[in-house]
Amino acid sequence: IRQKVRAIAHETDVAKVTILRVPDKPGIAASIFGPFGDAGIDIDIVLQNVSHDGTTDLSFTIAESHLPKARRMLGSVTRKVQAQGYTATAGVAKVTVIGSGLRGTPGIYAKIFQALADAGINIQMIATSEIHVTCIIDRPRVREAVRALHAAFELERI
Amino acid sequence: IRQKVRAIAHETDVAKVTILRVPDKPGIAASIFGPFGDAGIDIDIVLQNVSHDGTTDLSFTIAESHLPKARRMLGSVTRKVQAQGYTATAGVAKVTVIGSGLRGTPGIYAKIFQALADAGINIQMIATSEIHVTCIIDRPRVREAVRALHAAFELERI
Numbered sequence A, B: 001i002r003q004k005v006r007a008i009a010h011e012t013d014v015a016k017v018t019i020l021r022v023p024d025k026p027g028i029a030a031s032i033f034g035p036f037g038d039a040g041i042d043i044d045i046v047l048q049n050v051s052h053d054g055t056t057d058l059s060f061t062i063a064e065s066h067l068p069k070a071r072r073m074l075g076s077v078t079r080k081v082q083a084q085g086y087t088a089t090a091g092v093a094k095v096t097v098i099g100s101g102l103r104g105t106p107g108i109y110a111k112i113f114q115a116l117a118d119a120g121i122n123i124q125m126i127a128t129s130e131i132h133v134t135c136i137i138d139r140p141r142v143r144e145a146v147r148a149l150h151a152a153f154e155l156e157r158i
């Protein structure tokens, strides 16, 4: 497993935004991100889990420095897609485990999450791809999180 | 924007699993994926959005061929973490937009989601990283989805 994980990255300038209970039907995601694209606000992670009762939450992360600008748009975007509301929270951080073939390595996710669990760090959001496992955590815990993951995967800290 | 997107990948051997209303506290994600790792079940995407009332859903995708084996474990895993239940659904597919610098290109997410919206395809789950935008959709729509994304980003279909 160790060879599969190559590096741990982190980002502290992160805020999370969630549009609550958006209708789960075609066109909604496009309607939300259109305005943010037009406003020139960089969206980092986009995350949507399965719906219940025809609605789901649609979350994304942005630089905390863009949060004031994003906040000015959130009311109208929420109304536009007929969602129930939104939350926008500063003070989080992104920790990313970078590797190859993370998918297809049974146990690697458990090892990543166990490292954070052992450090008592709560994982607020998770999104993965073939190469990245991204966790959103509280910003005060980011150094511990990076240290815990370096230790778990026996990586030298740079 | 076009240069940023390099390819569209898809996977049809996909089932989605959701552990419902897991307690949002340290150690829960590790407790869920430990057993699947031990059972040798490859987990592809892991997705978790923000919690409400102290709980959230934790979803993941696996090969549909592994669904029977996964199902045999889901009851005990659900009880172990004191979640409310689980769902396991075959017949979905994964469509992945691959590029560089997807983050930091305002409007690129809107363009991806608009292409699927214009084809009337509902996006069931979304997870992104710097290089991948992953959407889970109904399997019967996968060819249309890939075609729509190729067209939107003017990529030659191989």
Ligand SMILES: C[C@@H](O)[C@H](N)C(=O)O
Residues within 6 Å of the ligand: A022, A023, A024, A025, A026, A027, A028, A029, A030, A048, A056, A058, B113, B117, B121, B122, B123, B124
């Ligand atoms: C929720 C949102 O993703 C919706 N399902 C859409 O396709 O746009």
Ligand SMILES: C[C@@H](O)[C@H](N)C(=O)O
Residues within 6 Å of the ligand: A113, A117, A121, A122, A123, A124, B022, B023, B024, B025, B026, B027, B028, B029, B030, B048, B056, B058
């Ligand atoms: C829900 C789950 O991710 C939990 N927050 C954990 O840290 O394990």
